[in-house]
Amino acid sequence: MKLKERIIMAALGFSVALVLISVVEVANLQRLPIDPQVTKPSQIHGVIKTSSQNDAKDAPFQQRNLQKTSMQSGDASVANDDKSSPTGSLSRLKPGPSSVVPSTKPNPYADDGFSDIFEALSKVITAQAPWKNILNNFKRDQHKKPTSIADMSFSQLLPNSTLWEQFQLGITNKYVYPEDGAVVNKLLSTMNTLKVISLEQKEGGTQFKLILDFEDGGQALFKPMRFPRGQETLPNHFYFTDFERHNAEIAAFHLDRLLGFRRAVPVVGRRFNITSEIYELAEQDLLKTFFISPAGNVCFHGKCSYYCDTSHAICGNPDMLEASLAAFLPPKAIAPRKTWRHPWRRSYHKRRKANWETDDEYCDIVREVKPYDKGRRLLDLMDMSVFDFLMGNMDRHHYETIKLFGNRTYPLHLDHGRGFGKANHDETSILAPLYQCCMIRSSTLSSLYRFHSGSVPLSKLMEEALDQDPLKPILLKPHLLALDRRVGMILQVVRSCLEGAEKISDVIFSHDDLYSSGNEGIEDKMWS
Numbered sequence: 001m002k003l004k005e006r007i008i009m010a011a012l013g014f015s016v017a018l019v020l021i022s023v024v025e026v027a028n029l030q031r032l033p034i035d036p037q038v039t040k041p042s043q044i045h046g047v048i049k050t051s052s053q054n055d056a057k058d059a060p061f062q063q064r065n066l067q068k069t070s071m072q073s074g075d076a077s078v079a080n081d082d083k084s085s086p087t088g089s090l091s092r093l094k095p096g097p098s099s100v101v102p103s104t105k106p107n108p109y110a111d112d113g114f115s116d117i118f119e120a121l122s123k124v125i126t127a128q129a130p131w132k133n134i135l136n137n138f139k140r141d142q143h144k145k146p147t148s149i150a151d152m153s154f155s156q157l158l159p160n161s162t163l164w165e166q167f168q169l170g171i172t173n174k175y176v177y178p179e180d181g182a183v184v185n186k187l188l189s190t191m192n193t194l195k196v197i198s199l200e201q202k203e204g205g206t207q208f209k210l211i212l213d214f215e216d217g218g219q220a221l222f223k224p225m226r227f228p229r230g231q232e233t234l235p236n237h238f239y240f241t242d243f244e245r246h247n248a249e250i251a252a253f254h255l256d257r258l259l260g261f262r263r264a265v266p267v268v269g270r271r272f273n274i275t276s277e278i279y280e281l282a283e284q285d286l287l288k289t290f291f292i293s294p295a296g297n298v299c300f301h302g303k304c305s306y307y308c309d310t311s312h313a314i315c316g317n318p319d320m321l322e323a324s325l326a327a328f329l330p331p332k333a334i335a336p337r338k339t340w341r342h343p344w345r346r347s348y349h350k351r352r353k354a355n356w357e358t359d360d361e362y363c364d365i366v367r368e369v370k371p372y373d374k375g376r377r378l379l380d381l382m383d384m385s386v387f388d389f390l391m392g393n394m395d396r397h398h399y400e401t402i403k404l405f406g407n408r409t410y411p412l413h414l415d416h417g418r419g420f421g422k423a424n425h426d427e428t429s430i431l432a433p434l435y436q437c438c439m440i441r442s443s444t445l446s447s448l449y450r451f452h453s454g455s456v457p458l459s460k461l462m463e464e465a466l467d468q469d470p471l472k473p474i475l476l477k478p479h480l481l482a483l484d485r486r487v488g489m490i491l492q493v494v495r496s497c498l499e500g501a502e503k504i505s506d507v508i509f510s511h512d513d514l515y516s517s518g519n520e521g522i523e524d525k526m527w528s
C-alpha cells in the first residue's frame with residue numbers, strides 16, 4: 001500500500017472509531033436515570049457515592065450527572081438545599097427530586113384473605129379458653145394487676161408526683177405504659193416543648209447521642225437527624241455500619257404501640273436550634289467539635305466510635321436540626337436492668353455467619369436454655385421478630401429487661417434507629433425466630449390478621465399515628481406501604497408453620513403458660 005493510501009485508511013479508521021465512541025456515549029446517556037424517583041444522590045457526606053441499587057453498573061455515569069446537582073455543591077449537609085424557604089426544614093423532607101425511595105414493590109398477598117389463619121385462630125382461642133381460666137386461677141398471683149416499679153421499689157406514686165415519676169414508676173412487668181395513654185401522650189408533648197437546661201453526650205454506643213435534662217427534672221435520649229427522609233440505607237452498608245435514623249426511632253415507638261406490645265419507650269420528634277439550644281449548653285468535649293460548614297450551616301460531630309468526625313458532621317439548616325427524643329427509663333439505682341444476648345443475634349462481621357443462619361434446627365437449642373424453655377420469653381422474641389421485620393431492623397444484638405420483674409418479664413424494645421432503611425427490600429431473615437420455632441401469640445396473630453383483613457390497613461393506622469408527631473411526615477409512602485406487604489408475608493410464614501404442624505396449638509398460643517419445651521431449661525451464661 002502506498003503511503004497516501006495508508007494515510008487515507010488510517011483517517012477512515014479513526015473516523016469510524018470516533019463514530020463508535022459517540023454511539024456508545026449516546027447509549028450511555030440514554031441509560032441515565034431520568035425518573036427523579038430513581039435518581040440517587042451521593043452518600044450524604046460525600047464519602048461513598050452510590051447509584052440506585054438496580055443500576056449499580058451505571059454508577060460512574062450517574063455520579064457524573066449527580067455532581068452537577070445542587071446536592072453536590074460541597075454542602076456538608078445534603079439536606080440543606082432550600083435554606084431560603086421559611087419552611088425549609090419541612091419541605092426538604094418531602095420526596096422530591098432528591099428522593100431515593102424508588103417505586104413501591106407490589107403486595108403479593110393483597111388478594112389473599114388468609115381465611116385459614118382466621119379459622120386456626122378461632123379454633124385455638126376456643127380450645128384454649130378453658131385452659132386459660134384454669135391457669136389463671138392456679139397462678140392467681142401472676143395474673144392479678146400488673147406489678148409496677150412503684151410496687152417493687154420504695155418510691156411511691158403520690159397525687160403530686162411529676163409526670164416523669166408517673167411514667168417511670170408506672171412501668172410494669174407487663175408493659176412500659178398503660179393502654180389508656182394519658183401519661184404517655186402528655187410526656188410526648190412535654191418532651192417536645194420543655195426548655196432543655198443541660199445536656200451531655202451519652203457514653204458508649206456506636207453513634208452520637210445526647211442526654212437532655214429538661215427544666216422539670218425529666219430526661220430524654222436525643223438522636224439527631226442525619227438524612228432527609230428519602231435516603232435509604234446505602235447498598236454497600238451492613239446493618240452494623242448503617243447510620244441511625246431519628247424518624248425510625250419515632251416510627252418504631254408508634255408501631256410497637258399499634259401492635260399492642262407497649263414495650264418501647266415513648267419517642268417524639270423535635271426541632272432544635274443548634275446555636276441556642278445545643279451549642280450554648282455544650283460542655284468542653286462537645287463544644288470543641290462545633291464548626292460552620294462552607295455552606296454556612298452550624299455543624300458538630302461529637303465523639304463516638306462511628307461517624308463522629310468532620311466529614312460525618314451533624315449540620316443544621318442553617319442552625320435548625322431535627323431529632324428524636326426518647327423518654328428516659330428510671331435511673332438504674334431505682335430500676336436496674338439486665339442485658340441479654342439475643343439468641344438470633346447476627347454475626348456483626350462482614351464475612352462470618354451466625355449459627356442460626358446455617359442451622360434450621362437452631363430453635364431446638366434455644367428451647368433448652370432458660371428462660372426460653374417455657375413461659376413468655378420465647379413468645380416475646382417472636383413478637384420482637386415480627387416487630388423488627390415490619391420495620392426492617394436487623395440490629396437486635398442484645399435486649400434488656402427490668403431486673404425488679406425477674407426473668408419472666410418482657411424484653412424492652414429499645415434502639416430502632418436502624419429500622420425503616422429500605423422500603424422495597426423485605427429482609428426475611430429477620431423472621432428466622434418465627435420460621436425456625438413456628439410459634440406465635442394469638443394476640444399478635446390477631447393484630448396482624450386485623451391489619452391485613454380489617455377495614456384499616458396498618459399503613460393507614462401508622463400514618464394517622466405518625467401524623468400526631470411534630471416532625472410529620474415521619475415515614476414516606478413506600479415505607480408505610482411496605483408495612484402492609486410485610487404483614488402479608490408474616491401471615492404466610494404462619495400459614496406454612498400451620499401446614500407443617502401436627503396441632504394448631506403447637507403454633508398459636510393464647511396463653512404464655514401453655515408453652516413449655518417439656519425440659520427443665522439449662523442456664524447458659526453466653527446468653528444472659
Ligand SMILES: Nc1ncnc2c1ncn2[C@@H]1O[C@H](COP(=O)(O)OP(=O)(O)OP(=O)(O)O)[C@@H](O)[C@H]1O
Pocket residue numbers: 204205206207208209221265326327328329414415416417
Ligand atoms: N430511653 C432510654 N432511657 C434510658 N436509657 C436508654 C434509653 N434508650 C437507650 N438507653 C440506653 O442507652 C444505650 C444506648 O442506646 P441505643 O442502643 O439506642 O444507642 P446506640 O448508639 O444504637 O447504641 P449501640 O451502638 O450500643 O447499639 C442502650 O443500650 C440503653 O441501655
Ligand SMILES: [Mn+2]
Pocket residue numbers: 395415
Ligand atoms: Mn444500636
